[in-house]
Amino acid sequence: MFARQAFRPAAALRHNVRRYATEAPKGGSNAAIYAALGGVALGGAYYYMNSGAVTPHPLKEEGKTPKSTSELAKVAFIGGEQGFLSLPLESVETINHNTKKFRFSLPEADMESGLRVASAVITKYKGPEMEKPVIRPYTPVSDTDAKGHIDLIIKRYPNGPMSEHLHNMAVGQRLDIKGPIPKYPWAPNKHEHVAMIAGGTGITPMYQVVKAIFKNPEDKTKVTLVFGNISEDDILLKHDLHELENTYPQRFRAFYVLDNPPENWQGGKGHVTKELLKTVLPEPKEGEKIKIFVCGPPGMYKAISGGKKSPADQGELEGMLKELGYSKDQVYKF
Numbered sequence: 001m002f003a004r005q006a007f008r009p010a011a012a013l014r015h016n017v018r019r020y021a022t023e024a025p026k027g028g029s030n031a032a033i034y035a036a037l038g039g040v041a042l043g044g045a046y047y048y049m050n051s052g053a054v055t056p057h058p059l060k061e062e063g064k065t066p067k068s069t070s071e072l073a074k075v076a077f078i079g080g081e082q083g084f085l086s087l088p089l090e091s092v093e094t095i096n097h098n099t100k101k102f103r104f105s106l107p108e109a110d111m112e113s114g115l116r117v118a119s120a121v122i123t124k125y126k127g128p129e130m131e132k133p134v135i136r137p138y139t140p141v142s143d144t145d146a147k148g149h150i151d152l153i154i155k156r157y158p159n160g161p162m163s164e165h166l167h168n169m170a171v172g173q174r175l176d177i178k179g180p181i182p183k184y185p186w187a188p189n190k191h192e193h194v195a196m197i198a199g200g201t202g203i204t205p206m207y208q209v210v211k212a213i214f215k216n217p218e219d220k221t222k223v224t225l226v227f228g229n230i231s232e233d234d235i236l237l238k239h240d241l242h243e244l245e246n247t248y249p250q251r252f253r254a255f256y257v258l259d260n261p262p263e264n265w266q267g268g269k270g271h272v273t274k275e276l277l278k279t280v281l282p283e284p285k286e287g288e289k290i291k292i293f294v295c296g297p298p299g300m301y302k303a304i305s306g307g308k309k310s311p312a313d314q315g316e317l318e319g320m321l322k323e324l325g326y327s328k329d330q331v332y333k334f
């Protein structure tokens, strides 16, 4: 059973009794855990069902029969030879001092993206002064069955060519977007417990998976999120994450760690530490029942899991997760 009380109290921390998720709850709270750790630096439309399909419907690939109308939907991104779609910016919402949410319209109002969890898209832009176009991946945060649009949450990096361009775009302007770029293929109950270690905008692929899990009443997966940020303002999707914690206290738990915490901050301070991970993550002995996702800036990968060698090569498992005894197969780097 997985309950709020499943997190061990301060005393248990000292005795190195790791307790989580797949074990019976014993008492404790996030506050107790943080307190115990306090001293540590802590146009290409495609009709799946109606066209002379070149690309099979994903459900057909899996040998399943579509059940709902959404499974019969038209989809925008089909990959393969499709190339980039030129999509108009529909709306922009400011999220914080450096991050905005961008909604792009799909070619038709009743289209779905066609992305399967977890997937990214790539964007392409060539400014007037640029010799070559800049290409960057982003992870949509809209529901996979959202009709007519995809949403991207994008942080602006000073002098970052793509993020600056996006933040300067006006509604109605178009951006070249291509997809899907498949990442970890999620299936309901694929693992009993998923732990997610995210930094900054690294929350976006985690959010995609979290939404897929909690929208599906048949998916009983437990999720533990460890989310590192610079300051409280930088915690993206905070409201949505809090709501999930309140709605699914038995199955969703989030731990926040800040470099620059405000006074009276109840969460972790500094960087994500091995001690925090040891305390809140499911244990390595759980084997295939668990999976640990990592996504964040390069320094975070280095410390937690080691970096990826290339988009297609996960590289060796290193860092804290290796030291804590996890195997390469138990970890996925987005």
Ligand SMILES: Cc1cc2nc3c(=O)[nH]c(=O)nc-3n(C[C@H](O)[C@H](O)[C@H](O)COP(=O)(O)OP(=O)(O)OC[C@H]3O[C@@H](n4cnc5c(N)ncnc54)[C@H](O)[C@@H]3O)c2cc1C
Residues within 6 Å of the ligand: 120, 134, 136, 137, 138, 139, 140, 152, 153, 154, 155, 156, 157, 158, 159, 160, 161, 162, 163, 164, 200, 201, 204, 205, 296, 297, 298, 334
């Ligand atoms: C699979 C995948 C999905 C992604 N999804 C998202 C997303 O949903 N939202 C989002 O905002 N970004 C996301 N990113 C990052 C994004 O692709 C770009 O790297 C980022 O927007 C910077 O691009 P740029 O052209 O503006 O700047 P660049 O010139 O590429 O970088 C500008 C500066 O920022 C630093 N930098 C770049 N990326 C990061 C980072 N992730 N963390 C810390 N420093 C960084 C660079 O080292 C450089 O100093 C994702 C990356 C990958 C690989």
